[in-house]
Amino acid sequence: MLDGQRWVARHGRQYGVALLPGLIALVLYAAALVALAVWGGDAVSWATPFADDWSSPWGTLFRGFLTAVLFALGLLLAVLTFTAVTLLIGQPFYEGLSERVDADVSPDGTAPRSDLSLSRELWISARDSVRILVRAAVWGVLLFVLGLLPFVGQTVVPVLGFFVTGFFLTEELASVALQRRGVDLRARLTLLRSRRMLVWGFGTPLGLAFLVPFVAIFLMPGAVAGATLLARDLLGEENASAAPEPASRAQTVER
Secondary structure (H helix, E strand, O other), X not given: OHHHHHHHHHOHHHHHHOHHHHHHHHHHHHHHHHHHHHHHHHHHHHHOHHHHHOOOOHXXXXXXXXXXXXXXXXXXXXXXXXXXXXXXXOHHHHHHHHHHHHHHHOOOOOOOOXXXXXXXXXXXXXXXXXHHHHHHHHHHHHHHHHOOOOOHHHHHHHHHHHHHHHHXXXXXXXXXXXXHOOOOHHHHHHHHHOOHHHHHHHXXXXXXXXXXXXXXHHHHHHHHHHHHHHHHHHOOOXXXXXXXXXXXXXXXXXX
């Protein structure tokens, strides 16, 4: 994650342009979360009519707890889907950013390019994002149910939630570089599962950082750059900085 942030720090022009999609997505998500905070309690009351007859304060406490869990679930889904929506909005921006990272670190200075049209790439990206969202929603429902359990819901479940968030967040970010290489969703998931510790190490801290208001906007360009470097690592591609020294230079050093 830090390597990507360092890369965009050295390339300020690409960083500035890549902030725009995140700003647009932030406005949309902020509006949705505010609506959930304002009307979430009403939705819980409507969904739990059986608690109307409960003696005070149990009904209020029960509904308050469910409202808090509902908002937490909405926040989790916001973190999981923010990347997908931002990438969809800024597909041309992030595609260009990812290509520049590839060309910058590639030993021959070239970057893999997709032969698909922009409309086709947008369709595939949107379709895969929906498929990832369904998987994330299943995990979200499962964590919601587990969150109702005493002790486990307050200790283990939040930790699991961050790891789930980190995995899917990494998939969405790495999809920019991997899709350009023709790696489909099923192959991407298999590739990520083969290096879970690396994926969690990249995505989990990023997911935690994305919970801080406005931070996601400023970290998004670096996250795309870092995910491109991660994709190269997952595929075993050589980087210019890791390229072996020429034989003549090595001999000169030895002398």
